[in-house]
Amino acid sequence: MLLCIDCGNTNTVFSVWNGSEFLATFRASTEHQRTADQYYVWLSTLMQHKGLPMDIDEVIVSSTVPRVVFNLRVLSDRYFNTRPLVVGKPDCLLPAAPRVDAGTSVGPDRLVNTAGAYDRHGGDLIVVDYGTATTFDVVAEDGAYVGGVIAPGVNLSLEALHMAAAALPNVDVTQPQNVIGTNTVACMQSGIFWGYIGLVREICGRIKAEYDRPMRIIGTGGLAPLFDRADGLFDTIEDDLTMHGLTVIHRFNKENT
Ligand SMILES: Nc1ncnc2c1ncn2[C@@H]1O[C@H](COP(=O)(O)OP(=O)(O)O)[C@@H](O)[C@H]1O
Ligand SMILES: CC(C)(COP(=O)(O)O)[C@@H](O)C(=O)NCCC(=O)O
Numbered sequence: 001m002l003l004c005i006d007c008g009n010t011n012t013v014f015s016v017w018n019g020s021e022f023l024a025t026f027r028a029s030t031e032h033q034r035t036a037d038q039y040y041v042w043l044s045t046l047m048q049h050k051g052l053p054m055d056i057d058e059v060i061v062s063s064t065v066p067r068v069v070f071n072l073r074v075l076s077d078r079y080f081n082t083r084p085l086v087v088g089k090p091d092c093l094l095p096a097a098p099r100v101d102a103g104t105s106v107g108p109d110r111l112v113n114t115a116g117a118y119d120r121h122g123g124d125l126i127v128v129d130y131g132t133a134t135t136f137d138v139v140a141e142d143g144a145y146v147g148g149v150i151a152p153g154v155n156l157s158l159e160a161l162h163m164a165a166a167a168l169p170n171v172d173v174t175q176p177q178n179v180i181g182t183n184t185v186a187c188m189q190s191g192i193f194w195g196y197i198g199l200v201r202e203i204c205g206r207i208k209a210e211y212d213r214p215m216r217i218i219g220t221g222g223l224a225p226l227f228d229r230a231d232g233l234f235d236t237i238e239d240d241l242t243m244h245g246l247t248v249i250h251r252f253n254k255e256n257t
């Protein structure tokens with residue numbers, strides 16, 4: 001079985017793929033100090049809890065945090081006896097090469113989202129991912145990543161307000177009843193919620209105008225459904241887009257090396 005690992009700046013997600021479906025998905029906070037042994041104890045306990053055998057023989061990793069890759073490599077070598085495929089490294093092939101400025105390294109999560117979205121929907125897409133950052137990836141007609149937008153993430157913006165202003169508390173992201181807040185928390189929630197609706201709508205509109213061909217918008221990340229419910233921003237929402245992209249890149253490498 002294939003272990004897919006998507007390491008973001010906030011959370012690291014592990015999914016087990018049996019070749020046709022994901023059998024289980026587990027989430028840990030991203031910490032570069034976590035050792036291979038710690039990952040293994042955690043993962044094997046959860047697998048056992050699900051009644052799944054630990055017969056993992058292949059591993060693919062996408063990480064936006066370079067420092068965690070070392071211990072994930074050790075996990076793969078030591079416990080699964082396999083060299084992991086690491087997205088963004090020269091030996092990991094991509095279905096389509098990104099077309100960006102020379103010397104730019106695109107976040108591996110964005111390359112993976114691109115591959116996953118193209119596999120499911122073909123080209124001419126905008127992928128909006130609500131992670132630590134809110135990213136917009138433009139997927140061209142031939143499936144290449146051709147650029148995008150990086151904006152601060154929703155939770156990051158809330159934390160920044162709390163950290164910078166003595167009188168602003170920590171609040172959760174939620175859709176407020178009204179736009180005009182009548183207490184501090186409601187005011188902050190309104191600013192973030194409606195602000196991000198506007199941010200995503202405006203950026204997608206401008207990307208579409210600049211791209212000059214019809215495009216579809218795919219939303220992903222835990223917060224996508226919340227925003228979509230309020231304003232129908234997306235043509236499709238896909239929870240498992242990054243994980244799907246990892247299986248696509250893995251298959252592409254098996255078929256082409
Ligand atoms: N379903 C959800 N509801 C509320 N917050 C969420 C949900 N999913 C993720 N988040 C929050 O969104 C932020 C980004 O999460 P995540 O997608 O794991 O980011 P990354 O991929 O960058 O690690 C985190 O602060 C996380 O707690
Ligand atoms: C933009 C990101 C920080 C998003 O990371 P995430 O929110 O998934 O943790 C990541 O894709 C990254 O580090 N990118 C490198 C720069 C680029 O993609 O152009």
Ligand SMILES: [K+]
Binds near residue numbers: 109129132
């Ligand atoms: K991500």
